[in-house]
Amino acid sequence: MTDHRLRITDNGLRITDYRIVCLAGGVGGAKLAAGLAHIVPPANLTVIVNTGDDFQHLGLTVCPDLDTVMYTLAGMANAETGWGRAGESWRTMEMVAQLGGPDWFSLGDLDLATHLTRTQLLSEGQTLTAVTHHLCTHLHIQPAILPMSDQPAPTMIESDGRILPFQTWFVRERWQPPVSKIILPEDVKATHAVVRALETADMVIIAPSNPFVSIDPILNVYPIRALLEDVPQVVTAVSPIIGGQAVKGPAAKMMQEMGMEVSATAVARYYGDLVDLFIYDRQDEGAFEERGEAVAMDTMMVDGDGRVRVAKEVLHASLNFLES
């Protein structure tokens, strides 16, 4: 196959006609999506985001992964925390605590505006897809950011015989209870926009997000997994495990608790045939054992330049695979 719509110029990689879809959870996904947004023309980039960790809190519909992706693409994300907005203040939340309300999930004054506006628009009958489009428009975000579904699709964590809503486990209990099982809902359907984006995509890039609680919830939404298996686009996954560790969050801990080896190899095996091309970090080059197409590169995204560099190399490797 020789398709030269994707080209490297002196200014870097140029993509004109390729349609790219990125599947993303929170921080890692948001960083790669931001890198892609720097390179790929907005009309050609769609980010499909996990909504399995959405929840109702203080009366509001909170969508942590959607918000992390939105804030990161808008250049508003708090780089230190990995969640919420830069320049945030906490007047309302401090008062909620004084009033004896639940303060275990921190919602900053600026961040609250997102949840309030979203909840209002949802209450007026708009879909989460339409509301997300509304918010992105007002945040001047050009690529399409799509929730994986307009239906609620709550991820539940089974731990020591308890079944915990995701945010209870993740934030309230600081992801400490050991995970025996992740329970994903049945019968959740993707939106028309998600199906169309995947059907027309030339490349699907699975971001270096948690495979179990960020990516699996997306793949679990009908018919997303089938679309990735059946349609002719290249599916590239980027390992969230670097040097045998998770860059951030509970991925490595979960792998241990679920009896898996903590390695890029194990992630590649977990994705299996769904993925055409697996990208892992150079740190893991000696230890990487999986057959199949795989490329090692420096995948750490420590700053904005790092995001663009990784996005460019991931696109380049995917193009090479397409053209091989």
Added chain:
Amino acid sequence: MTDHRLRITDNGLRITDYRIVCLAGGVGGAKLAAGLAHIVPPANLTVIVNTGDDFQHLGLTVCPDLDTVMYTLAGMANAETGWGRAGESWRTMEMVAQLGGPDWFSLGDLDLATHLTRTQLLSEGQTLTAVTHHLCTHLHIQPAILPMSDQPAPTMIESDGRILPFQTWFVRERWQPPVSKIILPEDVKATHAVVRALETADMVIIAPSNPFVSIDPILNVYPIRALLEDVPQVVTAVSPIIGGQAVKGPAAKMMQEMGMEVSATAVARYYGDLVDLFIYDRQDEGAFEERGEAVAMDTMMVDGDGRVRVAKEVLHASLNFLES
């Protein structure tokens, strides 16, 4: 009847065994309630508050009159605006506006914490009465503040053939559309706490709140009107019309639009036999025409001292009526 449980001492009026209930709407009601709270032992004072102007906004249950009464009794009210909290900031609301959310109803950062906490507790299945008690406890408010009902009881405004939710008319359209009719809901029931407070009250004081959209919604809740008519307590009403004008808000405009004279006399006639003792301002002394028990006094409450003075004189007049 001679009952000397209510006494004037050198320190002012002292009430020991009298049980006082105040029916209150927003600002005027809150001021008189605060004055009463300064004099009456907390265990003997209950404020029953209009919830007809409650509404759902930005996903939250907002109860403007309850909040005005709470904030005023807690010493946290914004004296300049007549609503909301002192020392308020507007970061979240400014961001809601930037996100294209509705910003016609201003919710400050501190105020928002009340609505968030209330909405959370309601979503956990608590009644509005229980939630209000929770909030009052955390705001160190000792007298009982009771919503008139735990059921939604929305006041609707009919104007030029349109039927508007109260806050749409009052805030969004700045009470400018002429009022042809006020529509109160049927089949709303008072809480057990409200019924018990009225059944055991020695005095019921109808605060100088709007008779049509603050007091009528309370009287409309079953069986509050019947309890005021039938039980032997003294019912004292304080005129919200001073010098032929409303101190604040739309009362005078509504009276005109509904074909009433704008006067303390008209308010006294409107309450009719429900009220045993009517208190009106000295400014209206010459024009006051209603027969029945009525007392003129200086009813303006311009500051904290004014509230206590008016509360004391209202209690005193009610006591004189009881003992006469």
